[in-house]
Amino acid sequence: MKKIFWIAGEKSGDLHSSIVLKELQLQNKEYQHVGIGGPLMRKFGLKPMFPFDRFAVMGFIEVVKHLFFFVNVEKKIRQLFRENPPDLVVLVDYPGLNMRIAQQASKLGIPVLYFISPQFWAWKFKRIFKLKKLTDHLAYILPFEGKYFDKFGVKSTYVGHPIAQEIEIKINKKEFAEKYNIDSTKQWIGFLPGSRDNELKKLLPQYLAAIKELDNGNFEFLISRANSVSESLFNDIIKKSGISNCKVIHDNNYEMMKHTDILVVTSGTATLETAYIGTPFIIAYKTSKISYELGKRFIKIDRIGLPNIVLDKDIVPELIQNEVNGKSISKNILAILSSETKYNQIKKELQNLHDILGSKKTSEEMVKLIEEMLNE
Template identity: 40%
Template sequence: MTTQKRIFISAGESSGDFHAAGLVRELLNLNTDLQIEGLGGDNLSKLGVKLLYHTRDLAAMGFWEVIKKLSFFMDVRNDCHKLLMDKKPDLVILVDYPGFNLRLARDAYRLGIPVVYFILPQVWAWKPNRIESLNKYCQMLISILPFEKDFFARYNTEVEYVGHPFTDTIPDEADVSGIRKQLNLAETDKLICLLPGSREQELERNLPPMIEALTILKQKFKNLKGVIIKAENLEIDLYSKKIGKAVDYIEITESEKYSYIKASDSVMVASGTATLETAICGTPGVVVYKTSPLTYFLAKRLVKIDTIALANIVAGERVFPELIQKDAAPERIANEIDKILSDQNHYNDIRNRLSNIREKLEPKGSYARAAKLIYDKFLAENNQET
């Protein structure tokens, strides 16, 4: 008789919840009897994962934003620690969210529970001291970025590279003509997609200058329209109250995200994984990002790389212009988008450079590959950890 395996999974943000669900789905394909609980969002919940806390309460970015919720995060950690002590799961899987998850890794390690880290902390950008914690507390490190294996090897740290999930989840084809027809756009009309971020504080800072930039562009491109891709974890009212007078030429959608990005002539995108999604869709654009002054001040002194867009880092060049903090002014944003819309040679050059990014992120099948690695080592009946 086999013993039911228990997993605790921690994905504290919406993007982590998305990727965690892809991994869990493949684990359940290997064993439908797994019992899984932890931190996550709607995607994990739909798979039957019992949530201790939801991502809508856990998302916070920046030094000051975290400080304001510090007592709450201490309660979350205490509750997680108690669950690990009381239920002693067979495995802890951590997904991104390093500020919290590395502390959880230490807790699990001290309790003798194996730890897998899927989607690693970006130690190549800042806080390289975290490599020591990853080495000490985790039994398996799984990467989805192609350059990380070589980076970690310089620190004698073994990493399994499985490919990037976006090569599976972003379709090669999209109903571009159908989207444009739905928006009543003629062939020569321009469509700009706005991706302001998946956290409320990102929306508060990034969406207003994006909308203002669109209004500026509207003066030159009379039939221009904008479409905002709504994050699943945010209420639509947060968006609609910021649109104001631009409501006549800006729409909000949360369906067919990739079709809208592919159907757009250009994109304004917040820094993060959305830049990678935009790149894989092959749509030229500009990175727009604003954060609190304190967070920016600290980041400038801690970050070890000179580019923040993940797509640019993977590409090894600045394919997307980056307008950060005071540079993320509406006039600057509009000017960069205007270059893309007005110069066909410039547009084609960016498209060609973006096409190389998808190839770098292969092979496909990353979730299944990661699940097989985890299952064989930690969860199969004859595995070496039991």
């Protein structure tokens, strides 16, 4: 049986890769899947080599804190490649580790399929030349990236964006309100504080501060808790804030995105999901001071939110670093909710995302590429 080695080090990568593994099962493609991935990939057959939660780090300081762990991971992967090489390596985003693993695989002649390109167009543009050198094929999910790959001769395929397959609204607004005991006569404001503990520490207190600013009896406040964050940390932050009138949403994120009137979303994949669903929202980004100062020197684009980048327009507000505070968040929320014209304009602009991302089924496109590469 042929073996595929996967690296999906983030929650979003676990989700996007899981639909590919599921499609392989549906098409009765029997391969051995090993490597790095989360609970969704494990559900569809991945045998993990390392604890998934150890990979959820972001920013320079956070990576340094976990340096010994990552050195050990690379050492074990190199050993596996030498002693029992896979037939194909599939690397999913996560460039800090994956670019180095691509180099190891390339040296040993193991085919590399890179699924979800590193965002070289935002920073470290020279990575595009490494991608050309170290990968056999690149499957990208943001349409505008194609012009770069064509220009520099990177063998690549647009496979559609996986969120088109992944987003599923399972219950309507009435059912959602009943499940979480939400007052339907009020406006609903939702907060998504991120899928990593370090994001939670920086952003959730600011979101709770915004709730204090907005708490005039006219709103219901909903806060999402991702499976990948510490439940005790999440609860401790809320307890310390003294806020008791917020609803914690754990299993119905897409429904929360759909049924709320407005959201505050931590920068990342969730911003594109929210935009695809079409609810007006605000993007928030906050990291450590050192990571932020370093990032400012290298990032080459004016926008941080994927929806604004993909649509090439400032559709939704972006709050960055010190702008992420209770007063600023509440002010931006009220500015949108108080203007019907502004609110409807955001909704209208977000609808364009469906046309831009197209109708390709990512899972099917990926299975085609995997089959082609395994049979070369």
